Amino acid sequence: MAKLPFDGRVDSVQPRIRLLRSFDEVTHNYLGYALTVTGTVAGVERQFSVGLGRSAQAKHQFRVGDYVCGECLPVERPELEAVEFYKASKLWNTEGDWQQEQGPPPWCEVPPPLETYRERGHRRLTAVTYKKRCVACMWGCRMAVEITVDHWNPGRKEYRYETFCYGPLSCPWYAAGPNRKVPGCQGMVYTEDDWVDEQNTEGRDEDE
Template sequence: DYADYYRAGALKKIKPADFVDEEKTSPWEGEVPSLDVYNWRGCRMLDGRRWRGKCFTCKWACMANVIIEYDWGVSQRLRFESYCYGPKSCKRYAMGRPRPVPYKDAGIYYDDGELDIICTENRGDDD
């Protein structure tokens, strides 16, 4: 998504990453899993300050460009939001303030974490 958004299609791999022994590192470091794994795990909202600080090096934390259907089928709005795909029991995790979701002629609704429960209902606290 970033490459398409910023028109960075000419990115090239300069050298392979150094080998990291997954057995000796924490579950937050090491090789990044495939997108299918992220999709299965489901995301939770992550506080933006936490993402820029403690969670920046974590393989489960990400910043994504989100499309908000402001006027269904007519206009969309884009914004960057931070998400966590890590274990629910992670001590570093913090949701942050509820995020406003604007809709035309309907005001603003706040996502206070209920969607996180739905997105991650297929896994336990340590998954």
């Protein structure tokens, strides 16, 4: 399939991470970065999201307000990606004149390397707050989640999306939302209690 041209203004740059769950176990796939762009893709004006590799972000240093153009492909398996398009190439960007008037929050700088996200750890973030307040923040992340329901039958999968915050624990916009539940075999359900988020982020001070 021929790649689709896109261009527009960058509304957010966040990590692109897939979460693999198997009952109480989690693994992360660090795929790169996700750009949310308002502009044109395949000749249609709208807001859309594009996945980049980590080297593309390292080279272009995308941040909110930049103007970007390039080519991309529609995601083949949407259940495995939190973006609509990926495999971006022929990328080009210019710095926009956007200035953050207030804040943070949200944090709208060039996001750090993916290793920084891994080291910081995340806590759950309610999808409503993510959508309303955190889409532009480099510490927000919407992950595609693949759940192996029965590890004796690894072909049995479920898919969903979950939102997380890697930002300072003191962020006034943060809202955890309900504890997440993970289906297991024979109807069992694992509830991820608050201590998991506390353990994931225990290496950081409140304002870090």
